[in-house]
Amino acid sequence: MSCPVCQKDTDPKYRPFCSRRCADIDLGRWLKGSYVIPGAAQEEDDPAPGPDEARH
Numbered sequence: 001m002s003c004p005v006c007q008k009d010t011d012p013k014y015r016p017f018c019s020r021r022c023a024d025i026d027l028g029r030w031l032k033g034s035y036v037i038p039g040a041a042q043e044e045d046d047p048a049p050g051p052d053e054a055r056h
Contacts, residue, residue, distance in 0.1 A: 001010050005022035017023040029035060 001016060002008065003010055003018035003022050004016060005025050006018060008018040010016055011018050014020060014023050017026065
């Protein structure tokens with residue numbers, strides 16, 4: 001199996017990655033939202049009323 005970030009052989013300690021660096025790079029990609037499943041955009045539900053709208 002090869003590292004999904006750099007394609008080097010994996011290290012059992014960091015599996016499926018080859019190093020802590022590649023594991024951190026992957027985590028950063030997840031946190032930034034770089035991994036997205038393609039599909040049609042969905043409409044969002046009505047947003048919660050803001051402070052001005054709640055008084056009406």
